[in-house]
Amino acid sequence: MAETLALIGFGEGAWGWALIGGALVTIQIAFASYLVGIALGLFGAWGKISGPRWVRAVGAGYTSVVRGVPEILVIFLIYYGGTSGIRALTGLVMPGVNVEIAAFPAAVGALGFIAGAYATEIFRGSILAIDPGQREAGKALSLRPHQVFLLIVLPQALRLAVPALGNLWLVVLKDSALISVVGIRDLLGIGQTAAQSTRQPFTFYTTVALVFLVISTISMVAFHLAERRLGRGQASR
């Protein structure tokens, strides 16, 4: 038992530092994907609510396809399909040039693309939940349409969206474990290597799970505090 615990410590031949490095990769990838997802979500929500008809159709297709297809499949499609697509494209423009797409941006792109579909629905719901009177009041003050949106609708919609965005972060964090399947050295990737080389799979997979649990628990507390802070001045419902 003591020997097993020493393996996940920080001494000679132990995996502690490697696992911490993996955890940092996981957090970086998850956080970057989350930001990409939120940006895509804002665009998507705008498109689905007030874009021209073809934008609305694209938005509807995006959210229903991504939410109806397994995450790992989308990751494979973007990671492998996307990279070879980009390579083929650059090959047409500049024959002979071989582009190497780095693993990190590809992973962030794939996870962010998935998160964006969920974020679109979150923002769409929260924007539509803002009383039309607020918009009209802005118009009456002769604000321009984009001012009405940025100064009046969006701040209120964001507050409504916080609980769902907190959930989305937890989902993105957990989904990020899937990218170890395409060979990225994130927390689970490192855990797998450690499990194989020490022949102690249960020890390492449990450690990986517990690290995820710690990150999610801290995030939950943080979002809870953020919700309370943003809820100041709101009548409790």
Added chain:
Amino acid sequence: MTFDLDVAIRIFGRLIDGLWMTIFLVVASMILGNLLAIPVALARVSERWWLRYPAAAYILFIRGTPLIVQMFMIYYGLGQFPVVRQSFLWPLLRDALVCAVLALSLNTAGYSGEVLRGAIGAVPKGLKEAGTALGMTRARVMFLITLPLAFRQSLPTFANESVLLLKASAIVFTITIQDIMGEAVIIRSQTYRTLEPLLSAALLYLLLTFLIVQGFSLLERRLSVHRRKATVTELLAGMR
């Protein structure tokens, strides 16, 4: 990188084999997982702390860690212990399919348990009191009044959970199971084609998602007949 329709059509036949595996995994885990969710939810709302705390910890663990890690813990992890390897359960636990169903079911039990817990709390107190007033035991009130109502209450959420389960099931190819995703990955490595197998697999998953959503809305409509206004024909039929 072009998409070849002929290749896609030829591949489809092989993906259908994976389709049955996916359907089996989802149905088996849905049944087993939701049955397990009942004791989890009951323990979670129990007045006894030694039931409530472990259930809360279980739900926290399941919802706070990735399913793929949970599955690896079961499939690759359990064999680490000689006790497990020597037990009569080892032939079962060594099997990838058993482990996949186990991981998906335990995961579903955690998520659905939490949903059910909320729904149990939402059942009006008066209904339970009515049961007690009729001389029902607490267990009877729970199983005849509270749980059925809680189940119906959480049906829309279960529909969502089932779609999530279908999508989550695609990771079982990492423990060698040939579901839709597994077949697509094998075809990809054999043919060096990426788009055809993956897009065809995506199409199958979309179809299954659609079927689940439709199936649940049908079930929901049937189970909430009391809330729907009767049509004229039904009213006339009732008058006769």
